[in-house]
Amino acid sequence: MALVVQKYGGSSVQDADRIKKVAERIVRTHKEGNDVVVVCSAMGDTTDELLDLADQVSPAPPPRELDMLLTAGERMSNALVAMAIHSLGVQARSFTGSQAGMVTTSKHGDARIVQVNPQRLRDALDEGAIVLVAGFQGVSQDSKDVTTLGRGGSDTTAVALAAALEADVCEIYSDVDGIYTADPRIVPDAQRRETITYEEMLEMAACGAKILHLRAVEYARRYNVPLRVRSSYNDKPGSLVTGSIEEIPVEKAILTGVAHDRSEAKITVTDVPDTPGMAARIFRTVADAEINIDMVLQNVGRTSANRTDITFTLPRSDGPRAVAALSAAQPEIGFGEVLHDAEVGKVSLVGAGMRSHPGVTATFCEALSNAGINIETMNTSEIRISVLCRPDQVDTAVSALHAAFELGGAEQAVVHAGTGR
Amino acid sequence: MALVVQKYGGSSVQDADRIKKVAERIVRTHKEGNDVVVVCSAMGDTTDELLDLADQVSPAPPPRELDMLLTAGERMSNALVAMAIHSLGVQARSFTGSQAGMVTTSKHGDARIVQVNPQRLRDALDEGAIVLVAGFQGVSQDSKDVTTLGRGGSDTTAVALAAALEADVCEIYSDVDGIYTADPRIVPDAQRRETITYEEMLEMAACGAKILHLRAVEYARRYNVPLRVRSSYNDKPGSLVTGSIEEIPVEKAILTGVAHDRSEAKITVTDVPDTPGMAARIFRTVADAEINIDMVLQNVGRTSANRTDITFTLPRSDGPRAVAALSAAQPEIGFGEVLHDAEVGKVSLVGAGMRSHPGVTATFCEALSNAGINIETMNTSEIRISVLCRPDQVDTAVSALHAAFELGGAEQAVVHAGTGR
Numbered sequence: 001m002a003l004v005v006q007k008y009g010g011s012s013v014q015d016a017d018r019i020k021k022v023a024e025r026i027v028r029t030h031k032e033g034n035d036v037v038v039v040c041s042a043m044g045d046t047t048d049e050l051l052d053l054a055d056q057v058s059p060a061p062p063p064r065e066l067d068m069l070l071t072a073g074e075r076m077s078n079a080l081v082a083m084a085i086h087s088l089g090v091q092a093r094s095f096t097g098s099q100a101g102m103v104t105t106s107k108h109g110d111a112r113i114v115q116v117n118p119q120r121l122r123d124a125l126d127e128g129a130i131v132l133v134a135g136f137q138g139v140s141q142d143s144k145d146v147t148t149l150g151r152g153g154s155d156t157t158a159v160a161l162a163a164a165l166e167a168d169v170c171e172i173y174s175d176v177d178g179i180y181t182a183d184p185r186i187v188p189d190a191q192r193r194e195t196i197t198y199e200e201m202l203e204m205a206a207c208g209a210k211i212l213h214l215r216a217v218e219y220a221r222r223y224n225v226p227l228r229v230r231s232s233y234n235d236k237p238g239s240l241v242t243g244s245i246e247e248i249p250v251e252k253a254i255l256t257g258v259a260h261d262r263s264e265a266k267i268t269v270t271d272v273p274d275t276p277g278m279a280a281r282i283f284r285t286v287a288d289a290e291i292n293i294d295m296v297l298q299n300v301g302r303t304s305a306n307r308t309d310i311t312f313t314l315p316r317s318d319g320p321r322a323v324a325a326l327s328a329a330q331p332e333i334g335f336g337e338v339l340h341d342a343e344v345g346k347v348s349l350v351g352a353g354m355r356s357h358p359g360v361t362a363t364f365c366e367a368l369s370n371a372g373i374n375i376e377t378m379n380t381s382e383i384r385i386s387v388l389c390r391p392d393q394v395d396t397a398v399s400a401l402h403a404a405f406e407l408g409g410a411e412q413a414v415v416h417a418g419t420g421r
Numbered sequence: 422m423a424l425v426v427q428k429y430g431g432s433s434v435q436d437a438d439r440i441k442k443v444a445e446r447i448v449r450t451h452k453e454g455n456d457v458v459v460v461c462s463a464m465g466d467t468t469d470e471l472l473d474l475a476d477q478v479s480p481a482p483p484p485r486e487l488d489m490l491l492t493a494g495e496r497m498s499n500a501l502v503a504m505a506i507h508s509l510g511v512q513a514r515s516f517t518g519s520q521a522g523m524v525t526t527s528k529h530g531d532a533r534i535v536q537v538n539p540q541r542l543r544d545a546l547d548e549g550a551i552v553l554v555a556g557f558q559g560v561s562q563d564s565k566d567v568t569t570l571g572r573g574g575s576d577t578t579a580v581a582l583a584a585a586l587e588a589d590v591c592e593i594y595s596d597v598d599g600i601y602t603a604d605p606r607i608v609p610d611a612q613r614r615e616t617i618t619y620e621e622m623l624e625m626a627a628c629g630a631k632i633l634h635l636r637a638v639e640y641a642r643r644y645n646v647p648l649r650v651r652s653s654y655n656d657k658p659g660s661l662v663t664g665s666i667e668e669i670p671v672e673k674a675i676l677t678g679v680a681h682d683r684s685e686a687k688i689t690v691t692d693v694p695d696t697p698g699m700a701a702r703i704f705r706t707v708a709d710a711e712i713n714i715d716m717v718l719q720n721v722g723r724t725s726a727n728r729t730d731i732t733f734t735l736p737r738s739d740g741p742r743a744v745a746a747l748s749a750a751q752p753e754i755g756f757g758e759v760l761h762d763a764e765v766g767k768v769s770l771v772g773a774g775m776r777s778h779p780g781v782t783a784t785f786c787e788a789l790s791n792a793g794i795n796i797e798t799m800n801t802s803e804i805r806i807s808v809l810c811r812p813d814q815v816d817t818a819v820s821a822l823h824a825a826f827e828l829g830g831a832e833q834a835v836v837h838a839g840t841g842r
């Protein structure tokens with residue numbers, strides 16, 4: 001008997017009809033002889049509506065109370081799905097994060113999972129029930145207060161349960177058919193990948209692919225939980241995230257796809273004294289303002305004055321605050337100025353295949369050049385090449401790279417497999 | 422330093438504006454030097470909306486899951502009020518029933534409070550915080566599942582907390598100014614009672630006065646918790662429920678008021694064999710159908726055949742089920758027939774004063790007769806006279822009794838104090 005964990009996102013449970021469809025799928029999985037554990041996000045826009053309600057009564061709600069409020073959303077959706085399963089004749093029981101043994105740190109709004117004690121869930125499964133667990137929440141190990149897990153919280157809940165229960169697979173359901181070689185809305189002949197390694201998925205997620213949260217992928221990688229990304233609207237197999245790039249024979253390695261991100265801004269701190277500790281002080285300044293940095297670029301010192309520029313990207317909405325924090329620290333650190341580029345586009349090619357194919361970088365740059373796109377910054381990892389360009393050039397860049405590396409398939413973006421070079 | 426418990430009903434917290442007004446009142450109470458514990462119902466129609474959502478996904482939701490769903494409502498309202506208090510500069514922390522130590526029986530949808538362990542609340546109060554507790558909910562002592570408390574659950578939560586914390590008063594807020602000698606919408610010169618004993622309030626609640634639940638009043642009586650019924654829309658002192666009729670000097674006893682109830686139906690089981698055990702079997706039949714009986718009347722056997730009629734009232738919606746259950750049992754019990762009066766009006770005069778005034782019953786009947794109202798049944802307790810009449814005669818009956826006993830005041834129904842005879 002296999003144990004399957006399934007996670008359904010907000011749009012999959014957005015109303016009574018979707019909830020009933022989801023319940024049917026869950027019961028089908030159960031009838032195939034599996035133990036089933038389900039994690040649901042809040043219905044549709046519930047979380048945003050609750051945030052709006054909070055905003056109406058208080059400009060700066062205490063984080064503890066915000067967590068108390070927001071967790072109502074997942075509580076409701078999981079109870080409703082349990083009811084729908086019950087009306088199909090199968091026992092189902094929903095649990096809060098706390099009841100499911102999700103122990104977390106105390107940081108409200110951004111708690112991290114510290115431990116999972118799934119005994120109560122095991123008991124329910126042993127009684128033959130389908131188990132539902134409210135995603136995005138846990139209980140603080142210190143205060144016993146309810147916490148929410150921050151971004152990617154529901155995906156992470158599902159993966160953490162899969163790990164703790166030693167599930168055979170963790171299926172993440174949304175309204176997309178799987179992981180594609182590029183966003184099908186930009187590149188109509190993008191193909192669905194059958195399998196992707198954890199490292200490639202990490203890069204894709206870090207580069208803007210919104211289908212899985214970085215955090216959940218990393219958790220899955222660490223505990224070796226196979227992740228299947230599927231649509232709750234059809235029965236297609238989706239994409240399986242499993243295995244390491246180390247396990248792929250070099251000749252078989254391919255390119256996973258092209259990811260893009262339009263949500264960032266770029267900041268360049270100019271003329272930073274090229275001495276030890278300067279970069280640290282710049283990043284500490286930004287960190288103290290509770291801003292998360294994405295990509296960092298520092299090139300060698302340019303001038304005889306031993307100065308260098310440091311560039312980093314960050315969420316667009318954090319741009320002004322980062323500028324303010326750095327400007328305030330300028331007299332003390334002693335850099336030149338803070339250049340703020342409020343909107344940038346980031347385009348990335350990801351794949352284990354590039355390790356064994358030295359021409360990839362050249363092909364990459366040629367494709368962008370031929371498409372008339374200026375590369376503003378570039379940085380790479382073992383399996384990724386990322387560039388920044390103007391946001392309005394992103395679509396063109398994605399299409400150009402996708403075509404240059406022949407990632408497209410003969411059919412429209414619902415075709416199985418394919419190769420890349 | 423006094424400890425005040427305040428309960429706010431659904432309409433008092435129905436939207437962001439009302440929530441902010443309630444927060445202001447709470448903070449005012451706190452600034453007067455009191456420890457404050459607040460219990461809020463769900464916002465406005467939330468509970469009904471959740472029930473509707475449940476109905477859409479399942480015709481007969483499992484009670485455990487229904488409790489999981491419904492408790493989201495109180496969770497949200499108390500977190501929002503805590504946020505609003507915080508934005509006024511005062512620390513506030515909300516707790517679920519479970520976190521507040523509300524231990525209950527296991528009966529989902531109708532759990533009873535078994536024990537209250539308020540230590541976590543005490544700690545928060547000692548830190549100077551205002552404490553909020555989600556009403557209408559607790560945690561099962563057996564399964565550790567979340568339970569809801571059934572009718573009057575939020576009032577009962579507030580009273581139970583007041584008892585456990587030895588509060589100086591428990592204030593129940595709604596949109597009415599207090600307890601009146603009659604419904605002011607029927608009797609414009611009805612007066613607000615300054616004080617009422619527990620026993621009189623119990624009778625008023627049992628007879629249809631909707632302002633406090635019977636259950637909460639009984640809990641308050643048992644633990645001697647003073648209850649103050651007030652409006653959340655103004656600063657009037659409302660009515661205080663405290664003390665026993667035993668404590669009132671006989672000459673000072675007055676009549677509390679006239680209550681009415683239009684929500685009931687009446688069933689008469691005719692020609693019941695007048696032998697021991699018959700009544701028990703009839704009521705066991707109705708009880709097994711999970712129907713609550715209100716008022717029971719059995720008069721002496723009328724005929725030489727040693728038969729009698731048994732009449733009882735019950736919630737209107739339960740009428741058909743009771744008829745079905747009794748009809749099914751008729752062959753076995755052997756009564757005549759089941760007469761079902763789908764709509765009745767109940768009018769009651771309540772007050773300790775009637776114990777010392779023998780003419781009350783006569784005046785009562787005369788007043789109704791003069792108003793052209795036929796008394797269909799009558800029964801009494803030490804401090805109550807109740808009759809059944811046609812529903813469309815209820816208003817006339819209430820007005821006639823109110824006038825006959827001179828319960829009205831010189832001013833309109835917002836006047837303080839007054840006397841009755």
